[in-house]
Amino acid sequence: MNSGELLERSLAYALGSVATVPPGSLRRATPCARWNLGELLGHLDDALDALHEGLTGGRIGLFPAAEGRADPACDFRRRACALLGAWVALPGEGRSVTVGDRPLDVRVMAATGAVEIAVHGWDVAQACGRPRPIPSGLAAELLSVAQCVVGDEDRGVRFAEPVGVLSRADASDRLVAFLGRDSFSGRGWSAFRE
Template identity: 70%
Template sequence: MNSGELLERSLAYTLGRVTGVRPGSLERATPCAQWDLGALLDHLNDSLDALYEGLTGGRIGLFPTGDPDPVCDFRGRACAVLGAWAAGPVDSVVIGDKPLDVRVMTAVGAVEIAVHGWDVAQACGRPGPIPAALAAELLPVARCVVADADRGVRFAAPFDVPACARPGDRLLAFLGRSDSFSDPARSAFRE
């Protein structure tokens, strides 16, 4: 698995999802019960800022910024992140005071971006599955980084899905998301 390719494919999927964001829709509900669409886009932009900082400088700051047009800013940040990856990222980053291999950071970022792209699509009423091949590669990454301690804080409990479920459904279920936006269990979604 090439983490740069995962990142690129996650960004492509999510760029396609943000096309559904219309003016005046930033207050729409999302599968992340604590966030409306505007807050979700702000979070995505913060995530892209962190990825960019990690790819270009090896250190991630912990101070988010707000943006007046989160959709336009997402597109610009996505291009900047891809450009930073293509230019040859640093080997490792420091998050807080802990070093992390840049490939791990990039793979985790790909999970974050793709899953939140799915969240954006749900909020816009234009659901679309995460592409099967992408989801199949993201699921093992998610399983490595989402711990039991994250449940109830950043993620809801995982849902059971049949073994024959699509890879995207398995990924979403592992992260505590139901394929049904109207599912009352969504109130447990945090991030």
């Protein structure tokens, strides 16, 4: 798996979801119970900023800088382009990024970021009432990454418990279910967590 390609494909998918955000919709509920659509887009923007910071400065701070956002969807598009540019300009393999005080291989950072970006892209599409499954090949690769980086200690804190899926569920549904989202049930979003 090429982390840069995975990141690029996740950004392309999420950009497609952000393109469906209608004007005046930032207060809509999302599958992330703690956030409305505007807050979710702000979180996505913060994630892109952190990834960009890691690629260009070799370090990611633990606390994002708070800033006002006039148009979070536009901010996301702008930062997505900057992030792709930073990835392309990245010199060579074997580079690490410091997160807090711990080193992390830049490829692991990119793959983990790709999971977050694509799944939150899915959340955005759900909130906009225009559900878009994550493309099957991308979702299958992201699921293998998520299974490596999301542990039991993340459940109830960053992610809800996995949701059961039918054996015939596609890769997109298996991925979002693993991260605590239910694409099949009629339950309200109060059952979801970020």
